[in-house]
Amino acid sequence: MVDSGSRILAGRYAVGELIGRGGMAEVHIGHDNRLGRTVAIKILRSDLARDPTFQARFRREAQAAASLNHPAIVAVYDTGEDMFTEPSGNVAHVPFIVMEYVEGHTVRGILRDGQAVPIEEAVEITVGVLSALEYSHHAGIVHRDIKPANVMLTPTGAVKVMDFGIARAVADSQAGMTQTQAVIGTAQYLSPEQARGETVDTRSDLYSTGCLLFELLTGRPPFMGDSPVAVAYQHVREAAPTPSSLAPDVPDTLDRITLKALAKDRNDRYSNAAEFRADLEAVLRGGPVSAPAVGAVVAAAALGADATQVMAPTGPATQTLPPSVTPWGTTGVLTTSPDDPDEDEPRKRPWLMWSLIGIAVLAVAGIIAILINMTNDPPEVTTVAVPDVVGMAEADAVTALEDAGLLTKRTTAASTEVAAGNVISTDPPAAAKAEKGSTVTYVVSAGPDSVTVPDVSGKTADEATSILQEKGLVVDPVQEQDNNPDFERGEVTKSEPAAQSPVDAGSTVKLFVSTGNVELGDLSGKTRDDALAELNALKLVGNTTEVDSTEPEGTVVAQDRTGLLQQGTTVNLQIAKAATNPTVPNNLTNMKYDDAVQALAAVGLTSVQRKDLPSDAAKGLVLYTDPAGGSEVERDQTIIIYVSQGPQAGSTPTSNP
Secondary structure: OOOOOOEEEOOOEEEEEEEEEOOOEEEEEEEEOOOOEEEEEEEEOHHHOOOHHHHHHHHHHHHHHHOOOOOOEOOEEEEEEEEEEOOOOOEEEEEEEEEEOOOOEEHHHHOOOOOOOOHHHHHHHHHHHHHHHHHHHHOOOOOOOOOHHHEEEOOOOOEEEOOOOHHHHHHHOOOOOOHHHHHHOOHHHOOHHHHOOOOOOHHHHHHHHHHHHHHHHHOOOOOOOOOHHHHHHHHHHOOOOOHHHOOOOOOHHHHHHHHHHOOOOHHHOOOOHHHHHHHHHHHHOOOOOOOOOHHHHHHHHHHHHOOOOOEOOOOOOOOOOOOEEOOOOOEEOOOEOOOOOOOOHHHHOHHHHHHHHHHHHHHHHHHHHHHHHHHOOOHHHOEEEOOOOOOOEHHHHHHHHHHOOOEEEEEEEOOOOOOOOEEEEEEOOOOOEEEOOOEEEEEEEOOOOEEEOOOOOOOEHHHHHHHHHHOOOEEOOOOEEEOOOOOOOOEEEEEEOOOOOEEEOOOEEEEEEEOOEEEEOOOOOOEHHHHHHHHHHOOOEEEEEEEEEOOOOOEEEEEOOOEEEEOOOEEEEEEEEEOOOOEOOOOOOOOEHHHHHHHHHHOOOOOEEEEEEOOOOOOOEEEEEEOOOOOEOOOOOOEEEEEEOOOOOOOOOOOOO
């Protein structure tokens, strides 16, 4: 929620509660006071925003990301910089990005327990990611950080890709962030060229998407290790296993598609996101795919990962070629096959052996230098003590672990000693030394013989009932009707107990189902924009017309309906416009008095006074008015109407002066 005491950015965005935290930034729920909508605000850590180079790159990339407009991409609404005074007295500029607020959860959340998702769902999620990448690549933007934590799933199952632009700004910066920080968060999804520090292109995103697909199908990334460096090394050197080797139900077509996406040589991968997506959609409809057979892909990967190649001789039997760049930036040697029958030739060239030894020493020194540069910290500070979170509530435990620089993985277990929702244990245990950036698995108590209520929001009542019953829960046959504008009629809006709550097996769950109706209150006095925003949030259609009014200009003065309305109903609003001064009609002379009063009322003049005068004109006819016809007057001006009494004996007729 956003309260009146919230921090305000750019005089417009109210910063609310923290809803996410990463290694480089914090995400808050916010409110756009100008447009009256809920937003998400990502604010970079101040220590990463002091470098002018980083600020410039971040600003440029954020502006590029804001140009992306696609339903599978979390929209970027605005960017800016927040200024604050440091304890030293210096004024610091902290960049922020205002984004679309998306309700739902990340793919990382559904993979926490290490369980694969259903195959069809895994393919659909990946297709959604590729749809976003296809659009962004056409716009010239490479994401560079595709991973489960950057993919959102809405309650309706829609896919939303986050963090376009930020990843590129971080990857390109040369100061303000260590190489270690750049690698730790994404090591399991790095492309080989990223791990080698080479220039990336759109095919690097496809490799990372292949890692995501692998994890969705199997419940774990394709490469795992004790440190980010070890994982990055595997991306460069080792062929990925087939998903079916870990999850036997994965079909051969998905093995082929996944391994093609994970090819070491980017030229062996899909050339673009559209090709990758087309193969996945072919799997869904049972059609053929373009990816080669698994054996061919594995052979190509093995060849691409081999640093020493056997080449046909073109000159002397043993030939030293120019140094080539290895995956870690060190120099290496390629040698030809020794076809010369003189096997004693190497003995005649002792200098060659010493040259090779010298090159090997330089290579080892280069590797050590690169690894030291990647860690960028003394060895003694690369490990941290695992915080003691046993007995803590899950949210507090995750915060403590992440604050210590550790990643987290969630599992659950029944417990009669630890309250449901609290942490039972961690692996590694409390106080054990763990490498910064490594993963700590924590076990959450589900209570005695309990199950976790699945999230069934957005499902039909029948679908939700089936899902809950599969978990061993009983569904209350009496459903609660919910006038919730976020869900269409017949969709489940929530459950009681709430989703992700641990409950005893066999417990009864009540479903709340959308009626398709919404409750509309009185909009009088609100501005046009605020009223239309409220109608839009309720999934109602607003239609406005302007009317003269004494109310403030641009505010609602009337509406044609309130109360319980069906989603999609049109609500007509009357909006006040500035009133103009009326003009006394010119044609009142010789009218009957009553007709003249009506003519004045028609132009908004209702204050009328009658005066009768003797006249040659017929009795009851208007002689003239004061002010005269054609005069512009105030709306509350009193108009005097002079009316003929008819000719009077012995009197002088009166006429208009």
